[in-house]
Amino acid sequence: MGANYRESRLNYQMITQDDALKAACDAARGAPAIALDTEFVRTRTYYPQLGLIQMYDGDSVVLIDPLSITDWTPFRDLLLDGAVTKYLHAGSEDLEVFLNTFGVLPEPLIDTQILAAFCGRPMSWGFAAMVEEYTGIALDKSESRTDWLARPLTERQCDYAAADVWYLLPIAHKLMAETEASGWLPAALDECRLMQQRRREVVSPSEAWRDISNAWQLRTRQLACLRLLADWRLRKARERDLAVNFVVREEHLWSVARYMPGSMGELDSLGLSGSEIRFHGKTLLGLVSTAQALPEDALPEPLLNLMDMPGYRKAFKEIKALVQDVSKEKGVSAELLASRRQINQLLNAHWGLKASNGVPEMLAGWRGDMMAGKLNTLLDAYPRQG
Known part of the structure; x- marks a missing residue:
């Protein structure tokens, strides 16, 4: 009932051209704050694939189609405009999208999930639960996992996407007032900065081996092998925009480091898939040989669990x-x-x-x-x- 009422009165503009994007961003830069959200797809890719950007400046809701925009300068400038506060909810993944797509993070940024946590709400308070508490409206979340790269987007998808920012902005203002009244606003803003800092930290390929499960079980030469393998896999994943486990599965990478095979047959006996062996078998065996030839003083220290x-x-x-x-x-x-x-x-x-x-x-x-x-x-x- 509530969702139908909401959809009937929620107007938005779909932006598919550069000049319309510039006009929307120029208008938003006249507002003190905007609500932002993104829809993306990430199944086999290393980087999230941006499907839609939603923005509400208190006056107009716009849905920006990234598949048809060529000049992102106005939007990038808006993200960096220090006079316009950007509100997101549970925005860590959105930040990754902005960083990978535009090379920048929104400034200044305030996450309403963080504000809510300082006001006594659950740590991972979902957007729908927040909207229901503040408005009494139960949002339809059935569109959240649809294909945001498909075109044309359905009316239901657009309504769902527009509602995210339409409700976010007024609730953000209420949460800001609550957080300020509680005395926790400086801490909440500090936590928002920490979220941005975490997102800026990008794993170096040379350190990727430390994040492999059960790496601590390996001896030093096996660790040297794992270091080479994990470095290669992460570089390959980024280069081909392929999720790391679609290059070589983590447990298979660990097995190669543990047993240091010398032939394609041994790779097969370790359980590697046919495609892993076909595409990467020679590379894996070459990295094993490199690790076996390393002098003792080039081996890493044992990892402690x-x-x-x-x-x-x-x-x-x-x-x-x-x-x-x-x-x-x-x-x-x-x-x-x-x-x-x-x-x-x-x-x-x-x-x-x-x-x-x-x-x-x-x-x-x-x-x-x-x-x-x-x-x-x-x-x-x-x-x-x-």
């Missing part, structure tokens, strides 16, 4: 308890203060198990302001062994 570190369970438990105490004292959810990933990142950095980009998240920004001193005192009781 965080979970196997003496004191890991006890340290993790104590950090969780500290987070609970700070959560009660400050009135912010423990889940927002520290995720399992963030606690593990802290311990990995403390014990020197993984090369880290800068300060661990729990010791930086608004989290560091609340917890850094207590955490460092706690960690002093858990020195690196050996």
Whole structure:
């Protein structure tokens, strides 16, 4: 009922030409804030394939068809216009789309899912749940997984896409007021900046081996082989715009490093697919040979598994308890203060198990302001062994 009522009165403009895009972006740059969203497809590709951009400046909803636009300069300039706040909801993947397509991230950016988390809502509060709470309208989300690269887009797809930004902008203003009233706005904005920072961090091919599951089980020469294999696979995936597991599956890559085969038959016996062997077999065997010929001093140090570190369970438990105490004292959810990933990142950095980009998240920004001193005192009781 509500969705039908909404669709009947929601007007939008479909933009398929450069001059119309420029006019829409010029108009949006006169607004203090805009709502943005993207629809994309990512099945076999390494990079998300952009299917649609939605924008609402408080006056007009526009749907931008990226398949027919050739000059993106006005939109790129809008993304970088510091006088126009950009609101997204759960925007991490949208940021990846913007970065890969336009080479920039929206500035300044505010994510309404982050604002909501600081206002006591669930950490991964979905857009439909947010709209229902603020408006009472139940959105139809059945179009979310449709093919956004197909043309023409259906009316249902366009209605669905337009509704995302139509509701987002007014709710964003309400959430901003709520977050400011709660005293958490500076922390929320800090968290939005952290989301952008994470998105800017691009894995170097030479470090890709560290992210392979069970790499810690391998000996040093096997690790050297894995390092070569993972470097090659990531470069190939980016070059061909193919998801890494569609180049060679991760478990197969690990098996090649573990057993270091010397023939196509051995690759087959390890369970590699026919297409993996046909397209990449010679390359894989060549990388194995390179690894076998490396001198001892060129081999990487053994990887230590965080979970196997003496004191890991006890340290993790104590950090969780500290987070609970700070959560009660400050009135912010423990889940927002520290995720399992963030606690593990802290311990990995403390014990020197993984090369880290800068300060661990729990010791930086608004989290560091609340917890850094207590955490460092706690960690002093858990020195690196050996």
